[in-house]
Amino acid sequence: MTSNTHHLTASELDALIGAAIDAGAVILEIRARGHTVETKADSSPVTEADRAAEALIAERIAVSVPAIPMVGEEATYDGDLPDVGERFFLVDPLDGTREFTRGGDDFTVNIGLIVGGEPVAGVIFVPATGRLFWGIEGEGAWHADVVDGARGVARPLGCREAHSDRLAVVASRSHRTPETDAFIDRFGTCDIVAAGSSLKFCTVAEGDADLYPRMGPTMQWDTAAGDAILRAAGGRVVDLDGTPLGYGPIAGADGPDRFRNPYFIATGGMDPFPPGEGSDRRSNHRAG
Numbered sequence: 373m374t375s376n377t378h379h380l381t382a383s384e385l386d387a388l389i390g391a392a393i394d395a396g397a398v399i400l401e402i403r404a405r406g407h408t409v410e411t412k413a414d415s416s417p418v419t420e421a422d423r424a425a426e427a428l429i430a431e432r433i434a435v436s437v438p439a440i441p442m443v444g445e446e447a448t449y450d451g452d453l454p455d456v457g458e459r460f461f462l463v464d465p466l467d468g469t470r471e472f473t474r475g476g477d478d479f480t481v482n483i484g485l486i487v488g489g490e491p492v493a494g495v496i497f498v499p500a501t502g503r504l505f506w507g508i509e510g511e512g513a514w515h516a517d518v519v520d521g522a523r524g525v526a527r528p529l530g531c532r533e534a535h536s537d538r539l540a541v542v543a544s545r546s547h548r549t550p551e552t553d554a555f556i557d558r559f560g561t562c563d564i565v566a567a568g569s570s571l572k573f574c575t576v577a578e579g580d581a582d583l584y585p586r587m588g589p590t591m592q593w594d595t596a597a598g599d600a601i602l603r604a605a606g607g608r609v610v611d612l613d614g615t616p617l618g619y620g621p622i623a624g625a626d627g628p629d630r631f632r633n634p635y636f637i638a639t640g641g642m643d644p645f646p647p648g649e650g651s652d653r654r655s656n657h658r659a660g
Contacts, residue, residue: 379485379492379509380437387436388495389506392481393518394432395425396499399466399481409473412449414628417469422446425465425481433461440485445593448628456621459487462596462631468569477501478568484596486619494600496570505529505574507604513577529605531640532579540565542572542584542638551587551635559583573598576640577605584638592619592631602638609638614645 380388402421409417426444433442441454442461454460461483466472468479477500485493492509497518504523507513513529540563541556556562565581572584573595599609599617609617611634621630637644 379487384437385493385495385506385508387432388483388493389497389504389523391429391432391436392483392495392497393504393521393523395428395465395481396497396518397521398424398428399472399479400499403472407473409469414449417473418446418449419466419469419473421472422466422469426463429463429465429481429483433463437461443593443631445591448593448631451627453627453630459485461485462593462619464570464591464593464597467594468571471568476568478571480569480571482570482593482597484593484598484600486596489618489620490616491596491600491603491619494597494604496574496597496601498571503574505577505601507577507601509600509604511604513601513605515574515578529574529577529601530579531577531602531606532582534582534640534642538563539583539642540581542567542575542581544568544572544586544588549588552585555585555587555637556583570594570598573602573609573638576607576638577602579640582640582642583644585644586637587635590633590636591628592633595633595636599638602640605640607638607640609636610644611636 399421407419409419412418423446426446430442440459441456442463444463464482466479467482472479481497483495484491494507496505502518504518505515514526515529516526517524539559542565565575567575575581576584611617617636
C-alpha cells in the first residue's frame with residue numbers, strides 16, 4: 373500500500389497512524405487512573421484525556437507534516453484557531469467523550485486531512501478495542517487490529533450494495549433526534565445498528581450498514597476522518613440538498629461555529645434521495 377503523494381507521503385501517513393495509536397494509549401492510561409469531567413461552552417464534556425491526546429497529535433503533526441496546520445477541537449474551544457488555507461488537518465482527539473466517561477468502548481481518535489474543501493485522508497483508532505481504520509482518496513480504505521501498539525495486517529474496506537428490501541441504518545447511541553427518526557421512517561422497516569462516535573462511518577465503510585443519517589449538531593472535526601474513510605471505501609456523505617459535505621471555515625461565523633456542519637447523510641453508495649422522492653425529502657428536512 374502506498375499513499376497519494378499529492379496528499380500525504382507513506383511516511384507521513386504512517387506518522388499519523390502512529391499518532392492516533394499513541395494518543396489512544398494516553399487516553400486509556402488516563403481512564404485507568406481516573407479523571408474529572410468538565411463542561412465546555414457548548415455544554416459538551418471534556419476531560420484531561422481529550423486535551424492530552426490532542427496535544428500529542430499536534431506535536432506529531434508539527435514534526436511529521438509541519439507545512440499543514442491543524443485545527444483541533446479542544447484548542448478551538450480554548451480560542452486557539454489557526455488560519456487555514458487549502459490544506460489543513462481536522463482533529464477530534466476523543467470522539468465519544470460521554471461513552472469514554474461512562475466506561476464504554478465506542479470512543480475514537482480522529483485525524484482528517486482536508487484539501488480544497490474535501491476530506492482526502494482519514495485515520496480513526498478505537499483505543500478500547502484496538503481497531504484501526506484509514507483511507508486515502510483515490511487509493512482505498514483499510515482496517516487492521518492493533519495489539520500492544522503494533523499495527524497488524526491491513527485488510528481492505530468496501531461498502532456493500534444496499535439491500536432493497538430491508539436497509540441497515542446506523543443510529544447514534546446518544547444523539548438521536550426526531551428529525552433523524554422521521555428520515556429513517558421513510559425507508560420503511562429497517563434494521564437499526566447502534567454505534568457511537570465516528571464508528572458510525574466505519575460501520576457503513578466496512579459493509580455492515582447502508583445508511584447513516586445525522587439530523588443533529590456536529591462539527592467538522594467530528595466527521596472529517598470518517599467521511600474520508602467512507603468516501604475512500606466507495607461511499608459518500610451529502611447534505612440535505614444532496615451536495616457532498618464540504619469542509620473549511622464558514623464565512624461570517626465566529627469561534628468553533630466556523631467549523632459547524634449542516635445535517636448530513638452518509639451512505640455506502642446508495643442514493644438517499646431516490647427519483648420522485650428526493651425533492652420531498654429535501655424540503656421536509658432542510659430546515660433546522
